[in-house]
Amino acid sequence: MRYHPFTILFRIVQLVKNSFVIALVLFVFRRDSQFWLFEYGRYLFLLYIAMRIVHIVVSWFFETYEWKENRYLILNKGILVRKTSTVPLHKIQNVTQKTTLFHKVVGCTSLVLETSMDGEDDEIKFDVISTEQARLITQLVQQAEQAAVEQAPLSDQEQDGEHMVLQEKTERAAEKERVVHFKPTKRSLWKASFTSLSFLAIIPVAASLYDNLSPFLSDWRFENILPMLSETWGIVLVATVAIPVALVFGVIRTFIRYGNYEISSTDTHIYIKRGFLEESSFAIDKRKVQGIEIKQTVLKRLFGLAEVKLVSSARSASRENAVSVNSLYPFLPQQEAIQLVQALLPQYFFEWEMNRLPKKSLWIKLLRPSWLWLVVTAGLVYFQPTFFHLDQAWWLLSLVLLVIVVLNRILDYVNTRYGVVGDQVQWWRGGLTSRLFITKRKNIVEVEYNQSPLQKGFRLISVKTKHRSNPLSIEGVDDVPVQFATAFDKWYQQRERRCEGDGACPK
Amino acid sequence: MEEKSLSHQLSKKYVQARLVSELIGNALWLIVLLILFWMYHFFEWPRWVFWILIGLSALSLLGIVWSFLEPYYVYRNWRYHLDEDYLQLSYGILTKTWITIPTAKIQAVTTIQGPILKRYRLRSVKVETIGSSYTIPGLDEDVALSLRKEIAQWAKIKDTEAL
Numbered sequence: 120m121r122y123h124p125f126t127i128l129f130r131i132v133q134l135v136k137n138s139f140v141i142a143l144v145l146f147v148f149r150r151d152s153q154f155w156l157f158e159y160g161r162y163l164f165l166l167y168i169a170m171r172i173v174h175i176v177v178s179w180f181f182e183t184y185e186w187k188e189n190r191y192l193i194l195n196k197g198i199l200v201r202k203t204s205t206v207p208l209h210k211i212q213n214v215t216q217k218t219t220l221f222h223k224v225v226g227c228t229s230l231v232l233e234t235s236m237d238g239e240d241d242e243i244k245f246d247v248i249s250t251e252q253a254r255l256i257t258q259l260v261q262q263a264e265q266a267a268v269e270q271a272p273l274s275d276q277e278q279d280g281e282h283m284v285l286q287e288k289t290e291r292a293a294e295k296e297r298v299v300h301f302k303p304t305k306r307s308l309w310k311a312s313f314t315s316l317s318f319l320a321i322i323p324v325a326a327s328l329y330d331n332l333s334p335f336l337s338d339w340r341f342e343n344i345l346p347m348l349s350e351t352w353g354i355v356l357v358a359t360v361a362i363p364v365a366l367v368f369g370v371i372r373t374f375i376r377y378g379n380y381e382i383s384s385t386d387t388h389i390y391i392k393r394g395f396l397e398e399s400s401f402a403i404d405k406r407k408v409q410g411i412e413i414k415q416t417v418l419k420r421l422f423g424l425a426e427v428k429l430v431s432s433a434r435s436a437s438r439e440n441a442v443s444v445n446s447l448y449p450f451l452p453q454q455e456a457i458q459l460v461q462a463l464l465p466q467y468f469f470e471w472e473m474n475r476l477p478k479k480s481l482w483i484k485l486l487r488p489s490w491l492w493l494v495v496t497a498g499l500v501y502f503q504p505t506f507f508h509l510d511q512a513w514w515l516l517s518l519v520l521l522v523i524v525v526l527n528r529i530l531d532y533v534n535t536r537y538g539v540v541g542d543q544v545q546w547w548r549g550g551l552t553s554r555l556f557i558t559k560r561k562n563i564v565e566v567e568y569n570q571s572p573l574q575k576g577f578r579l580i581s582v583k584t585k586h587r588s589n590p591l592s593i594e595g596v597d598d599v600p601v602q603f604a605t606a607f608d609k610w611y612q613q614r615e616r617r618c619e620g621d622g623a624c625p626k
Numbered sequence: 627m628e629e630k631s632l633s634h635q636l637s638k639k640y641v642q643a644r645l646v647s648e649l650i651g652n653a654l655w656l657i658v659l660l661i662l663f664w665m666y667h668f669f670e671w672p673r674w675v676f677w678i679l680i681g682l683s684a685l686s687l688l689g690i691v692w693s694f695l696e697p698y699y700v701y702r703n704w705r706y707h708l709d710e711d712y713l714q715l716s717y718g719i720l721t722k723t724w725i726t727i728p729t730a731k732i733q734a735v736t737t738i739q740g741p742i743l744k745r746y747r748l749r750s751v752k753v754e755t756i757g758s759s760y761t762i763p764g765l766d767e768d769v770a771l772s773l774r775k776e777i778a779q780w781a782k783i784k785d786t787e788a789l
Contacts, residue, residue, distance in 0.1 A: 564727075564728070564731045564755065564756055564757070565725065565726070565727050565728075565731065565755055565756075565757075565758070566725070566726045567723060567724070567725050567726075568722075568723065568724040568725075569718075569721060569722070569723050570721065570722045570723075571720070571721045572720050572721070575722070585756075585757060585758070587756055587757075590757070591756065591757025591758070608724075608726055611726060612711065612712055612726065
């Protein structure tokens with residue numbers, strides 16, 4: 120099957136977009152330049168564009184895709200050198216659908232299928248595809264995943280899965296029904312636009328704007344602007360114009376990004392839809408969720424907000440978009456975050472009764488040398504720089520840093536909680552930013568314990584669990600009593616024996 | 627973690643093998659140092675180079691002393707245990723590390739033998755998992771080969787299909 124004919128148009132538009140700046144330089148700004156680079160550059164550029172266009176058009180006739188037995192996707196590429204690749208549908212980890220403005224105009228959409236493979240074929244892109252086709256392919260992928268699970272003998276990954284499979288079979292009919300779990304309200308969006316500090320995002324935007332325009336603004340050199348800011352009228356200008364502009368910018372940015380947000384799920388998948396002008400939707404297989412992370416920065420904690428992230432074995436698709444896909448929604452009210460997770464992944468629960476670190480952990484945390492502080496202080500002692508016309512600033516700075524380091528460690532001690540409940544582990548740690556990580560025993564691929572001589576003296580140890588993700592995710596807690604680690608290892612080693620044979624795993 | 631230690635140790639011969647390889651390494655490094663001193667003299671490099679070289683020599687001296695002790699400590703601290711379900715490793719001289727890997731998560735096992743290990747009829751066993759790899763440094767040849775076979779067997783039986 121050929122790709123959608125609008126693919127040609129899409130690629131040409133992309134080409135124009137990408138080469139626009141170069142064209143502008145070659146044919147507008149440096150129109151009269153006799154410099155050889157521009158002279159020949161113009162011809163080379165035209166040649167390149169012509170070749171690309173020919174290539175785009177010709178390759179459309181040669182590139183095809185098809186599926187076989189509803190299980191394999193076969194892609195044919197190349198004009199002179201033909202290349203055929205076969206991708207088993209159940210190896211596809213993520214399906215991302217994105218509808219940009221272009222797609223909206225032509226009434227189509229785009230689809231990216233991500234596989235767990237490495238290298239060239241790690242993702243399959245449909246630049247333009249009709250909405251029906253996109254839906255069909257998404258469905259095929261999900262069916263293939265389903266079939267793979269049912270056929271495969273219980274692999275180590277899916278001991279718990281067995282239980283789910285049985286459920287799935289009985290609830291086949293209900294499975295296709297999507298339940299919408301979350302849509303942000305206006306009020307929460309306002310909150311989000313301030314806690315995210317998104318108004319600061321105007322700085323890089325302004326900087327890149329300045330960078331692009333600076334050739335034409337010879338008088339507005341940065342060195343000339345800076346002294347203006349120290350004048351009174353400069354400050355007034357900043358306060359009355361720049362700050363409101365930044366705030367409005369931040370609010371608009373947040374609304375565009377999260378305004379149309381929607382989290383929904385079926386029995387097997389979680390769907391995230393977002394975007395205002397450019398829609399993108401993302402589906403993740405629940406079985407591929409390896410753990411849940413609930414993260415709070417200081418600011419979010421003040422506002423009672425939290426970010427929920429899913430650690431998944433699927434490759435992260437965060438290349439293009441700044442908003443990473445594994446984040447469910449960064450500005451959820453704490454309570455709602457917990458409810459959402461429980462609705463999406465019912466096998467996870469929250470147990471608030473967790474172990475706290477013993478007193479001696481605080482001592483060890485404080486005793487440990489801070490390399491950051493040592494290096495910075497050494498640098499400060501050596502250079503003895505002056506800030507704000509203060510001769511003594513260097514040791515003040517070092518002191519401030521020390522206070523921050525110590526405070527962070529004390530907070531880390533206070534915040535750290537850890538525990539094992541049934542087949543679930545919970546690590547909660549962090550100083551200024553706190554992170555609660557929850558996972559199941561079957562999702563731990565490896566456990567590592569480390570004990571430094573200092574820890575040995577205190578009979579403490581660090582525990583690390585590793586999880587299948589891309590890159591490998593490593594979680595854990597530091598300075599827990601050795602007894603806990605011993606018990607933890609015993610707990611970890613129980614998993615397989617009890618899970619084997621009888622399909623029912625301990626919940 | 628401290629109470630019990632795992633069942634198996636490295637081969638006793640590993641201490642000697644490692645000592646030999648350290649000696650060769652040290653000898654090569656000393657030659658490099660001597661050449662540097664000679665170059666300093668010959669090309670009349672500035673004075674500070676001399677002090678750097680003296681510092682390097684002092685550090686290498688410490689390193690050489692340590693390299694005579696290290697093999698024994700490595701041997702004493704390395705332990706491993708394999709059963710049907712788990713491969714457990716423990717090692718580390720100052721900072722101790724314990725690792726528990728379910729055999730089902732092991733993706734590849736390799737035995738490695740360089741010229742020195744060959745001379746002593748030893749082999750290293752390298753185990754690769756999803757995100758990391760571990761090497762058990764020196765085992766008697768037959769032990770290493772049967773370990774590899776055993777790991778491969780357990781790993782294969784379980785891991786019929788990985789997501």
